[in-house]
Amino acid sequence: MASERIDLLIIGAGPAGMSAAVEARRHGLEVLVLDEQPSPGGQIYRNIRESDPQRLAILGDDYSAGRRLADEFIASGARYVPGAAVWQVGEQCQVHYLLEGRSVVVQARRLLIATGAFERPMPIPGWTLPGVMSAGAGQILLKSAALLPAGPVVLAGCGPLLYLLAVQYLKAGIQLSALVDTAEHRDILQAWRHIPKALLGWRDLLKGLSLLAKLRLAKLPHYRGARALRIEGAECAEAFCFSSGGKVHRLPTNLVLLHQGVVPNTQISWSLRMRHQWSDAQLCWRADRDQWGETSLAGVFIAGDGGAIGGALAAREQGRLVALAVASQLQRLDGARRDHLAREPQGALARCLAARPLIDALYRPQAENRIPHNEVIVCRCEEVTAGQVRADVRFGCLGPSQAKTFNRCGMGPCQGRLCGLSVTEVIAEQRQVSPSVVGYYRVRPPLKPITLAQLASQSNHDLSPETP
Amino acid sequence: MPADSLFIQLPTDSPCVMIEFEGQPLAVPSGISVAAALLASGIRQTRRTAVSGAPRAPYCMMGVCFECLVEVNGVPNCQACMVTVSDGLKVRRQQGARALNALAEEGAHDGI
Incomplete structure (x- = not known):
């Protein structure tokens, strides 16, 4: 099948995804990058290539620093599909996405989830x-x-x-x-x-x-x-x-x-049933990864804030490390060369992450703003209050997935993105157990709403050479 | 920018495009999202919820929260923050849940 030609499929064109693509191209890998936004940069470098001097001055140097990476990414030779909303990811690196109202499916040899963070x-x-x-x-x-x-x-x-x-x-x-x-x-x-x-x-x-x-x-x-x-x-x-x-x-x-604060976007990693741990320091879920970013599913990697919150600079280094690991797995680099090339990003990553425990401790969100009073809505889509969740716990509800069937929390279009952590913590507090005992929603595709007509239109990703 | 808008726009070079919101024409800068265009135009509420009919407006601006759902060119439940404005785009508030028989109604309008 022609789709064998994609060595590394990257979901997300933020700092982690762009930097992984640039590094992977250096080692001759065929790279495809899917991103939901109309231009590269992720949220941190959003619209960076179209910004004007006035905005750049207001937004500051840390924002402007994204321009070089975005330019390198565009020039890297990676295939880049903006406006692509991923709605299903299979365990074998098969990705389904929506593009201009049509569903497309693509198969790759390795997958990098670089979907970043959203606000808590x-x-x-x-x-x-x-x-x-x-x-x-x-x-x-x-x-x-x-x-x-x-x-x-x-x-x-x-x-x-x-x-x-x-x-x-x-x-x-x-x-x-x-x-x-x-x-x-x-x-x-x-x-x-x-x-x-x-x-x-x-x-x-x-x-x-x-x-x-x-x-x-x-x-x-x-x-x-x-x-x-x-x-x-x-x-x-x-x-x-x-x-x-x-x-x-x-x-x-x-x-x-x-x-x-921000928390990892774990929709894809949960939908793949990866192992996750509750982080007491960052008050969120983190998918297990090895030192190269490979998850409990062989061949599927996570880099950047989608794994654990480390910031844009850490995300870049993690992206590079994933690309080196994939290049090595696909025989473009031997182990010794990979380890040699990894030394610099590993050192930079350690420096980037050094201040993180301090930031986490300094800006730990208050319990009352995470686990609110009964009258406060936790699930915005279905308008479910913290009180309803607590009442269902008294009826024997043990975790978020069960709460969903009791009161519909997490069943709206955002699919729990804006209530998942609150519901986990409210239940954990009510049961007087750790969030790790309570768990999270059982996230299922479609990860974005899709109509039957879009589903019926599904076609294979066109691998013909693209005109830039 | 209308006087009652919560936001003002920095001067930009981008030309304007014309969109319609609830039948009213709006001149908005090209290249921005429908959600940004509505906020810039002084639209404070962009949908009513399916459960209680409460008013809502864009919240996250990055495709996560689904609070900015609107009807775009007759298609219900579109994320306004994920659609870029273009000339002639017709936008309406998403009033509660989408009608299940929307297509049938559309057909009736077309005389089918």
Whole structure:
């Protein structure tokens, strides 16, 4: 079959996928990259090749740094299919995707899942109201559409992306109503335990400190240790309420941007029934991988934030390591040469990950914003509250998949992406066991909604030479 | 940009395209997603939920949350953040669940 010609199929054209493609091409592998977005870069380097000087200045050097990798990727000779939504992945590296309303199937010899991260759900009262978005969404609007908040905006939660977005908005001349920070001094004391190791990652630390210094200089209202977060409004967000320093605050606003870190997008790895572990440090699921990124399914690899949160620079190095391992498995490199070439990315990866335990400890999301009160909606699609999930646990429900049959949580179009972690943690708390005992939804294809007509249209991937 | 929009746009070189939202013409910058275009045009609510009819609007802007579902050129439940605007695109709010007999209704309109 002609499809034997694809040595490495990569899902996702973010830093991990692009860097794996570039490295794999260096060793003569035939590479196919599928990505859901219209241009390469993933979310971190979203729209990087189309950005203008004004936006590049606002978004900063870490964003601009993606341009070179994206250009290298485009020039690498890898086949690149933008706008491709993967809806099923088979154990034998067979991938089904939707492209312009038609389903296509492609077979490869090795598979790399480089689907990155999405933002951790932040279920607080009122988070489903129009005018409440994720901070990542705010940044994507800036990257992809040059949009900035027009009026008062509240940024709330914790984590580097929240502070970065605040700095970017300040640079663009946007007046923020407030930065409502759920992190507090106690978190910082906890975090000091990781300092000696984190010094290896001094660049990340300096970056974090300079972000906070810029926020201080801007004299932005910055509330720390915020609790009892709540958005008021009937048909849309009208005010953001919280308590901080013993005082209750109510800030009128129509735009609230929430963030409490990012978590691996594990839809594909769960659908393949890979082994996953609950990470207490990162409060999320991580698929098991060896040092090359190979999973419990032979021939299927994961690189970047889709495996564990490490950031864009770590993702690049992991992508390179996967490409070296695949090149070696397919006899393009002998083991000694692979090990020699891997030394540099392995060293860089260790440096990139050194500060991660500190970041995880510093910006650990608060329990009340992960495991909310009964009245708060956890499943946005099916409008299921935390209280309904708890009630079903009292009826004997043991885990998320069972909860689904009790109350439909996770059965809507997002397929649990925005409630899975909350439902796992709510059940674990109610049962007083670890999330690892409770488990996760049994994720099944289709991973994206597909119509019968699209399914019926399925054809094999066209391998004829593409005109760039 | 309309006065009631939550967002303003930085000056860009991109030309405008004309789309329709609920029958009203909107001039929006080319190359951006339908969700971004609606937000830039001051559209605060883009769908009603299937369960309670509550109003919703784009949330994640990256294809994860499915909050931005709209009807695009008659096709229900399209993710507005994953569709790029183009001239003549007709967009409507997704009002609750899609009609199961949408195709039959379409046929009736066409006189089939």
